[in-house]
Amino acid sequence: MADLMVAVRRAADVLLRGCGGRTVLLRVPAPGVAGNSAEQLGLAVPRFQDVELGPVVFRRTRVNAAEGKAVQREVLVSASAVEVLTGSLGFSSASVLFATAFGVLVDEALLTIVSATEMEAGGVVCGYRLLLREAAALEV
Amino acid sequence: MQNAKDTFYVTLQGRLEAVNPARTVVVRGVTRPGVLVEENELASAYEPVDAFRLRWTGLKVDAQGSLPLVTMECEIRYATDGSSGNGGMDRGRLLAAMDGELVSAVGPAPQSVVKMNYSGVSAGTAPVAMDTNVFWGDVVFGAATVEGERLERVATVTVWSYQEAGEL
Numbered sequence: 001m002a003d004l005m006v007a008v009r010r011a012a013d014v015l016l017r018g019c020g021g022r023t024v025l026l027r028v029p030a031p032g033v034a035g036n037s038a039e040q041l042g043l044a045v046p047r048f049q050d051v052e053l054g055p056v057v058f059r060r061t062r063v064n065a066a067e068g069k070a071v072q073r074e075v076l077v078s079a080s081a082v083e084v085l086t087g088s089l090g091f092s093s094a095s096v097l098f099a100t101a102f103g104v105l106v107d108e109a110l111l112t113i114v115s116a117t118e119m120e121a122g123g124v125v126c127g128y129r130l131l132l133r134e135a136a137a138l139e140v
Numbered sequence: 141m142q143n144a145k146d147t148f149y150v151t152l153q154g155r156l157e158a159v160n161p162a163r164t165v166v167v168r169g170v171t172r173p174g175v176l177v178e179e180n181e182l183a184s185a186y187e188p189v190d191a192f193r194l195r196w197t198g199l200k201v202d203a204q205g206s207l208p209l210v211t212m213e214c215e216i217r218y219a220t221d222g223s224s225g226n227g228g229m230d231r232g233r234l235l236a237a238m239d240g241e242l243v244s245a246v247g248p249a250p251q252s253v254v255k256m257n258y259s260g261v262s263a264g265t266a267p268v269a270m271d272t273n274v275f276w277g278d279v280v281f282g283a284a285t286v287e288g289e290r291l292e293r294v295a296t297v298t299v300w301s302y303q304e305a306g307e308l
Contacts, residue, residue, distance in 0.1 A: 016286035029182055032170035040153075041146050042180030044170065090169025099186035100168070 005124045009080045010121075016055040016078055017048040023054030024075060024107035028097070048054035050105055051085060053077055058106060073102060073111060076119070082128055084101055094128060095117075104132055141210055142308065143198055144301035146258045148214065149177050151274075155245035156192065166190035189290070190234065192242070193217045207272070207302040214299050216242060216279070219291045219292040228289050235284060246279045246297055251297045255301055258305065272302040 098116035111132035162221040163174035198213030222231030252275035
């Protein structure tokens with residue numbers, strides 16, 4: 001099973017790189033300070049950090065956006081990259097990481113994460129699909 | 141009012157920790173006692189389970205006395221999915237355990253504590269005791285609700301305090 005997982009994830013990474021894989025930045029709050037009651041009482045604001053997420057494929061999900069409606073975009077991201085981030089930042093799972101994140105920075109534009117779903121192959125999570133929303137004013 | 145909210149939270153956190161030190165929650169990579177105030181945390185789609193989440197809702201001020209009497213409603217929300225090792229079939233027991241912990245933390249006397257001012261904590265100053273108390277009633281439990289495999293409950297506690305002169 002471990003071999004299958006490695007193989008599937010490597011294949012997914014290769015696929016993402018081959019489809020024009022790029023990197024984006026995930027904006028997450030910095031880890032909290034242990035024993036800091038000021039943070040628990042809302043007196044101290046946490047810092048934020050931008051961490052690199054890649055390889056990803058970034059694409060638009062709707063070709064024609066209705067007037068005044070936010071344009072939705074999608075990021076397909078490698079599970080191996082997410083796994084590394086989840087562990088190093090001290091989050092308990094990928095879903096908690098994405099739920100806590102403030103958004104995804106793509107070429108200086110901050111997009112809000114609407115949903116995060118797993119992509120599976122052969123019963124192995126090989127990637128995540130992040131649905132992103134941007135303000136209509138940012139549309140080009 | 142903020143001082144009363146902070147005081148009630150810190151008191152409840154201490155009592156819940158004493159009842160069950162094993163109940164913890166991980167917030168931004170840091171393990172804390174399993175209770176938090178929603179409005180003091182980052183707005184997030186993530187709602188931790190097996191922990192108590194405080195939400196301040198109702199507010200009433202009675203200005204008839206020498207000091208205004210502030211009545212606040214504190215919703216205490218908690219949920220559990222059960223343990224994965226038991227296939228979630230123990231979720232009812234885990235919710236009952238949380239009910240019991242809440243009763244043990246809120247119910248016993250004294251149901252009051254000296255109001256503290258925590259505003260200097262961020263600058264490294266110790267909290268300052270104020271002149272009046274914060275006091276609260278018993279827990280009122282709402283019905284348990286089922287959300288898929290998750291059991292949830294909202295309990296409510298009424299918290300009273302006097303608004304001291306110059307206090308915000």
